[in-house]
Amino acid sequence: MKKLYSIEVIDDCENTILLPADASIPANLKRVAFGTIKVECSIALQKFGGNVVRISEDLLQTLKIPPVSPVLHVFFEGDILYLGPLVGIFTSGFGSGEVKPIGDRSIIFSKLLAVQNTAGVTAFLFGAQHINWDAGTINGLFYHDGWKRFEVPFPDVIYDRIPNRRTENMPKIKRVKERLQKDYLIPWYNPGFFNKLDIYERLLQENSIADFLPETHPFTSFSIVERMLGNYGHIYIKPKNGSLGKGIHQVIFDKKDQNYYMRFKEQSGEKRLLKFDTLEKLVQHITAKQNISNLLVQQGIHLMRSEQKPVDFRVHTNKNKQGIWEVTAIAAKIAGAGSATTHMNSGGIVKAIDELTDLDKNHELLKEKLISSALKISKSLEKHTEGTIAEIGFDIGIDRKGRVWLFEANSKPGRSIFKHSSLKKDDLLTRRLSLEYAVFLHEQSIKKPEDIYR
Template identity: 65%
Template structure:
């Protein structure tokens, strides 16, 4: 079991580390490593029983431990003692305003960094402009009763929090990512954004997951929509790389009156319902001068309802410090009046599952079904995707027969559901787990790669 140890600064010794009494260290240890820095040191047990890690003040300073460091995990490989993990949270959009160095996201990141001591990581924010490649150091942004810049070594692990696809694809961002991973062997988790059709096609290959997948296709011609409307009664057209429910259209076909209907959110007029004689007229109206290849068409599901409104669910999963998936948050989202989705910006509301009324399933049944599905899909996605995935946000549905459906998987899930007072406990847990995974990655990395820290 991974254990967290308090740090004690020793002032009466030089270049020395005192190991906690209960820490098992059989081989002789000759070096202390922090981030990408290491130094020869005298490493021995405390002379008297003491479950702290004592580090001499000169060693603490030479290895660039931030002064705020109070707890660490310890690992051994060969003759080196590793303290950490030092976690760099990589993002963009920095400003020159000291109290809000990352603009509107400053509060979000301050909350994330506020849990690091209880998790046992040393975490900081950085962008490509904060890296000094010549010295192998970063002027990282730390948060503790305010923001401050501190010089630290290159980290043990990088947590990717690039905000959007456009920035992610910039050459300078890709260059940083490639260099830290290739030249410095630093694990980088939660890279990239998911593409809806790509995720669907990958998961379709897994027989254990395919039952969760609504029929989904690239939008190539009218006949695909026509057939799916005939089979399912309603379909959704979504951007392949969309987010926040933007650009989503629901199409319905009424066999009795022979008309086609569409629901969508208009920027100027809000939620709208339109009626057409022909499918071609509908498509031409909605997608005039747009490239249909940027969209997918997906089977519509008759979802369970509460208060006579459709309900779907946001479920978060995270990897813990043992490298295992956990369900860390779950919430119900109720569609707004006339809305095509349950998103809050479309008039939707968030509730706990226990707050739902008049549903066909009990809250316990819903939680059990959604938890099982989200963990199964998380494991399947991890096998199918490149890189390290530490967290996923799922949009899941339950139909009126109790079957679970996967609508979307998000590599960088939003956090709007946590504004609900009863869901704030999940907010804390997801923040903790998103940093906790770095402990596992650090341990795996130092045991699998030799001579990383030179």
Template identity: 65%
Template sequence: MKKLYPIEIITNSENTVYLPTDFKASTHLNKIVLGALSKDATIQQHKKTRNTVGITSDLFKNLLFPSSTSNVHLFADEETLYIGPLVGIFTSGFSTIKVRPIGERSILFSKLLSVQKTVGVIAFLFGEQHINWEAGTINGLFYEDGWKSAEVPFPNVVYDRIPNRRIENLHKIQGVKNRLQKEYSIPWYNPGFFNKLDIYERLLQDDSISDYLPETHALTNFTVIERMLSNFGNVYIKPKNGSLGKGIYQLLYDIKDGYYYTRFKDLEQGNRLMKFDHLEALINHLFENQNLSHYIVQQGIHLIRSEKKSVDFRVHTNKDKDGNWEMTAIAAKIAGAGSVTTHLNNGGTVKAIEELADTELQSDEMIHKLTKAALQLSKALENQMEGYIGEIGFDLGLDRKGRVWLFEANAKPGRSIFKHPSLRKFDLETRRKSLEYAVYLMDQSIKSLEDIYQ
């Protein structure tokens, strides 16, 4: 377990770093690095027992330490002392309003930045417009009793918080990502949104988690829907790149009356149920003038129920500062009346698992099964994907026999479940862990540099 050290500014000497007495470096150190900025310095141990990092005020200023710097991690390699990690949180949607510099998401990001002292990172927000490529610095946004900006070096690690696919695909956004990763070798975690069919096909290659996967196909014709309805009784049609439960349709076939039914949310009329004589008529009605190749069709599952309403689960996993996956949040989502999904914007409600009533399984058993599945899926997904993944939000289901099913994996999980009073404890933990992973990535990047130059 890596230790956090408080920063102490020293005014009675110059260009010197005083190491904590319990920090042991294997070689003589003569250079200090913050982010991408390095300076030669005198580096020595505190003469008396003192577990702080003492930095002279001139060196603190020359290395562009932000004034809010408090607790940090130390890394020593060869003759260099690394302090950090300096974490840049990359996003978009900045405004000119000082009290809300990132619009409606200002509160969300202020909460995220508020945990950095306890995690031992130096974290800031930035967008493509804040980068000074010539100077190798960023005019970052910091939060401490209000928003402040400060010039800092390029970071050790970038945490991707681009809000949607449209912005992510912009040429200028892709340009920043490519340049910082390729030219500056900066680790970049959570890069990109997941495609439902792509995730399914990748995970299908791993036999250890294949039992969690409902049958899923690209929507190419009526035949695949007809066959799956015959096998499973109901299916879901979803956009490949959808989110928040938008554009999802449940299709059912009643073998007794011979009719096809569909449930979906109409923007004007709310949750709807429609009946059709033929599947072709149903599909033509729902997808007139739409490209079916943008959708997938997925096996319907007979979910466990609470008080006669279907229940599924949101499970968050995060990587910690040692690079290990942890389950950091778990919540039950209960479908609203007539709703096709459990999403809050479709009338769904959120509860802690322990609050569920009249279910087929006990809460301890549900938590155990869901946690085991989420951790297995996290490891499998990481092995199948390019880049660094530090957090995942899984939508999981349990059928009435207790089998776990994966419905969706989210690269940038929403945080609406944490509004529930009994789930707020998870809010803090997921925020902490989302920044903690940067400590591991910084350590790994230093070791990889060491391998290159050996």
């Protein structure tokens, strides 16, 4: 009975829910659930078919179904009929404003919540301060012709959108996550942030994935930098937990003039290229500003080029409502002039693959190679990562010989690539699937809880 139903209110009966006449339901149903609220009620078939579930006004109020839930899925197990899923999007950074209740990120979340009907979920935004533990309810933020607040039960599923590691490690946030997961057994997806070195070491365990990984080590000694420069000609020194290209240094050894060059971006945004006559001086320059224990050293790759500039790719993968990985977006990123990376905030340009010029490789073959690699890595990451992940943003490169390289995997990928006009459909798809996966997770928690809570 996994299909979408619209909700209608009936006022000529009490404590009643009516399902379509053609609905195949067991005869023993006697309770209905929405979120963590379960109540006994009368469940019957109506005279007409179609995709409409009719609920009495009093039952609607008891279940705390908000007036912005016109479409839901219906599941049943044992004697319970489940309406949902009710999806809580957990984040932080709330303010007091009604127009932008979560500051500049309000527009991002309004777009995410705008696809909930298509996904067949009821989704809301909440933070630690919105939880009423005694009542078992949340004063959730909904988006429907503007931001509105409604009191709802604890959700069936929680989608983690904590914005950064610092917030994630706050004791209050940790306590909320632990309590909702352990005490209330609410499935939680996309928790945490990937640690670059940890991900590298985990993926290295699989031979089929190890071929995608550039040599990477923690920055433990000067000799590692020296050896890798000798092997590869150029390397990257980057933060273990960095994002958006911040703190990345490209180091190049020029064999002709026997000098070392370092390309990076200052905190002010200014791009720099510095020359050093010894590697010691170069390393000292980096470690004077960054703690060496927070850095890693990575093999440099001679990337394929477009418009005479290095190009790599952002590939998004999402799990759908069947719990299967699929590639939802691919964008090419062309490095900006004088930049150590292809990030947009360093002058990088986003293009659709079909827009790339002067490439030796066929565009369709290029897409197939990226899709195949991203799906293989997604499945491996899922196997080697704690928690339930449902979306990943990959930075993938292809060298001049056609070999695929994984540079980074992000559990909470940025969305700047979707500003490109040709990626609007992909933007919509990634948002829809990030909520649709909650349908799968909710059904699994009902029918196969051992797979969720193992």
